[in-house]
Amino acid sequence: MARAGKRGLRRVMASTPVSVVIYLIVMFLIVETALKGAEAMGYNWQWYRIPQYFFEDGDAGIVLGEIPWGLVGTITLSTMAFALAVGIGLLVALLRLSDLIVGRAVARVFLEIVRNIPLLVLLYVFYYVFGPIFGMDRYVASVLCLAVFHGALMSEIFRGGIAAVALGQWEAAKSVGMSTAQIYRYIILPQSVRFMLPPMTSEVVNMIKSSAIVSVIAVVELTTVGRNIISDTYLSFEIWFTIAAVYMALTLIISSFASYLERRYAVTD
Amino acid sequence: MTAAPPIIELCHVDKYFGPFQALTDINFAVRQGERVVVCGPSGSGKSTMIRCINRLEEHDAGTITVDGILLGDDTKDIRAVRQDVGMVFQQFNLFPHLTVLENLTIGPIRVRKMDKAAAEALGRKYLDRVHIPEQADKFPSQLSGGQQQRVAIARSLCMEPKIMLFDEPTSALDPEMISEVLEAMVELANSGMTMVCVTHEMGFARRVADKMVFMEAGRIVETAPPGEFFTAPKSDRARMFLDQILEH
Numbered sequence: 259m260a261r262a263g264k265r266g267l268r269r270v271m272a273s274t275p276v277s278v279v280i281y282l283i284v285m286f287l288i289v290e291t292a293l294k295g296a297e298a299m300g301y302n303w304q305w306y307r308i309p310q311y312f313f314e315d316g317d318a319g320i321v322l323g324e325i326p327w328g329l330v331g332t333i334t335l336s337t338m339a340f341a342l343a344v345g346i347g348l349l350v351a352l353l354r355l356s357d358l359i360v361g362r363a364v365a366r367v368f369l370e371i372v373r374n375i376p377l378l379v380l381l382y383v384f385y386y387v388f389g390p391i392f393g394m395d396r397y398v399a400s401v402l403c404l405a406v407f408h409g410a411l412m413s414e415i416f417r418g419g420i421a422a423v424a425l426g427q428w429e430a431a432k433s434v435g436m437s438t439a440q441i442y443r444y445i446i447l448p449q450s451v452r453f454m455l456p457p458m459t460s461e462v463v464n465m466i467k468s469s470a471i472v473s474v475i476a477v478v479e480l481t482t483v484g485r486n487i488i489s490d491t492y493l494s495f496e497i498w499f500t501i502a503a504v505y506m507a508l509t510l511i512i513s514s515f516a517s518y519l520e521r522r523y524a525v526t527d
Numbered sequence: 528m529t530a531a532p533p534i535i536e537l538c539h540v541d542k543y544f545g546p547f548q549a550l551t552d553i554n555f556a557v558r559q560g561e562r563v564v565v566c567g568p569s570g571s572g573k574s575t576m577i578r579c580i581n582r583l584e585e586h587d588a589g590t591i592t593v594d595g596i597l598l599g600d601d602t603k604d605i606r607a608v609r610q611d612v613g614m615v616f617q618q619f620n621l622f623p624h625l626t627v628l629e630n631l632t633i634g635p636i637r638v639r640k641m642d643k644a645a646a647e648a649l650g651r652k653y654l655d656r657v658h659i660p661e662q663a664d665k666f667p668s669q670l671s672g673g674q675q676q677r678v679a680i681a682r683s684l685c686m687e688p689k690i691m692l693f694d695e696p697t698s699a700l701d702p703e704m705i706s707e708v709l710e711a712m713v714e715l716a717n718s719g720m721t722m723v724c725v726t727h728e729m730g731f732a733r734r735v736a737d738k739m740v741f742m743e744a745g746r747i748v749e750t751a752p753p754g755e756f757f758t759a760p761k762s763d764r765a766r767m768f769l770d771q772i773l774e775h
Contacts, residue, residue: 429583430620430679434634434686435610437602444633448624 296495308496311487328483329504335397335479336466339404343465346409351416352442365413372410377468380407385475400472408465415457419450452523459516463509470505480504533592534559534690534721535580540589542575542745549575551745553589557690562722564732564753567742568768573725576742577692580723581612594689610638613683617695619675621667627654627678628663631685639686646685653681657711673704677711684715691715693724727772733757741765 270276296303311323353365372380384403385396394402423446431441470481484501488494533556542550550572557563565573578584579591582598582605591598593608622630631650635641641649654660657677659670667675676696683691693712697705709731716722716735726732732739732753739756741749741764749762760766 424620426616426618426620427622429614430616430622430682432583433581433609433612433614434682435606435638436634437606440637444637445622449622 292495301495303496304493305496307491307493308500311497311500324483324487325480325500325504328478328480329508331477331479331483332466332469332481333508335401335404335472335477336462336469338401339408339469340462340465342401342405343407343409343412346405347412347416350409350413351420354413354417355420369410369413372406377403377407377471378474381471381475396472396475396477400469400475400477404465404469404472407468408461411464412458412461415454415461416450418457419454420446422453423449452520455516455520455523459513462512462516466509466512467505531558533557534594535723536590536592537576537579538590538592540576540579540586540591542572542579542584542586549745550579550586553747555740555747555750557721557723559689559721560719561737562716562720562735563724563738563740564736565723565725565740565742566727566729566732566768567748571742572745573742574694575745577614577694577723577725580690580692581609581614583614606638610686611689613686613688613691615676615679615683615691615693615696617698619667619672619679619699621675621678621682623667626664626666627659627670630667630678631682634682634686649685650681653684654678656684656714657681658707671704672700673707676700676704676708680708680711680715690721690723693722693726695725695727697726697728729757729769729773741768743768 311325313320314323350365350368353361356362381403384399388394389399427445427449428441431445469479472479473482473485476482480501484497488497535557537553537555540550540553541548553576565577567573575584579586580593594611596604596608598605598608625633628647628650631653632643632646635646635649636643651660651663654663657680659674659677662670662674667678670678697708700708709728712731713735736753739751739753740747743764749756749760749765751761757769760769
């Protein structure tokens with residue numbers, strides 16, 4: 259009876275309503291502590307000043323404020339960097355898996371160099387070194403820096419996903435006479451998607467978050483907008499909480515889209 | 528007719544896996560329309576030998592000629608040979624993300640550049656040939672092992688190959704499914720296909736083989752017509768092997 263009771267308790271604790279309640283209690287405690295702390299240091303909360311940064315009531319009616327534009331900046335930057343990063347990552351992974359000794363070496367060196375430099379330093383290299391050399395402005399430098407950094411990391415995700423497809427698939431595809439490119443395109447890559455989706459989702463979320471780093475060279479995106487508003491208003495607490503919430507909303511939407519894709523690509527073999 | 532050159536010819540072929548010599552001085556020829564069954568204890572190099580014929584394994588010495596093409600490093604030659612040589616694997620190796628019909632048509636469409644309708648007609652024809660036309664729209668995971676292997680045979684046939692290689696096609700099957708696969712192979716043999724089969728199914732070998740090849744430790748020990756091989760094997764090793772697998 260005692261065992262059944264224990265199992266019953268565990269089931270109750272794991273149910274959705276109880277989880278939500280526990281989550282709310284934890285969040286309440288965190289916010290409460292922050293508020294208390296801020297109060298103790300005499301912080302004057304001015305949340306009422308935040309909505310204007312989302313929607314402005316101008317002469318031409320209601321228009322988007324600075325924060326939505328910052329969000330658009332982040333999404334644009336991340337989308338372009340993501341598209342390039344996928345290309346770079348796939349290329350590096352295929353080189354790494356190829357029969358070409360030079361190709362494998364180039365891919366390995368690229369990966370190790372990029373992976374072992376802090377993103378901030380890499381950004382400085384792109385902006386202050388490559389920028390003047392290749393005539394890149396700050397925006398191009400930012401996109402390329404993010405693409406190269408995350409492309410290197412993605413190449414390992416691609417490599418892992420490709421390697422996870424059974425060897426027999428290669429042999430069957432070869433024995434019908436397909437070329438290597440056809441085998442990747444029609445047989446291997448479609449099957450590796452399901453192995454790549456979970457780590458790829460984390461990587462995309464990581465990339466959106468790390469795109470904040472371009473605020474150090476004043477490219478307009480969410481974090482830069484936050485910094486600008488704070489330098490005008492000194493509303494550090496309210497703005498940083500808000501910016502954090504906007505990032506979270508964006509990445510949570512992406513994560514749930516990814517889990518939808520995972521269900522769609524689930525294959526039994 | 529006897530003067531026709533062999534369609535597959537292996538001369539003095541050696542193959543190593545690292546320091547291990549998997550094949551030693553293999554000399555082996557198959558004429559058009561001939562049905563050859565390769566048998567021998569496990570680890571004797573049977574699979575390695577037939578995998579060299581469509582270059583899933585690279586040989587290290589000697590020459591392999593398939594339908595007039597000398598197998599070397601030339602990718603074009605290798606692909607040309609593979610288009611004419613079908614292969615059926617122990618583990619089926621169907622493409623799990625494609626339907627049965629797509630498994631059959633992907634080769635004709637992508638490699639032979641056939642249009643989709645023609646490829647599907649071809650696919651259905653061979654699916655009919657292996658007696659599972661009703662499974663066309665299912666995924667491989669929804670089929671039994673025997674059905675999957677028959678799809679694999681049909682997939683190879685869709686490339687209209689001149690030669691079919693079978694690498695222990697019934698070894699991964701449940702016993703009750705073996706006969707349906709063997710039946711498909713017998714029908715194929717009766718249609719005049721050139722076949723090289725690695726198998727332990729001696730009943731099948733008796734029914735269809737023109738030639739038995741017995742291998743041990745990477746060498747061909749004996750080559751004989753089945754009548755002679757089963758009743759009076761020349762080598763002691765072949766006799767012992769037959770005693771072991773036929774005593775049940």
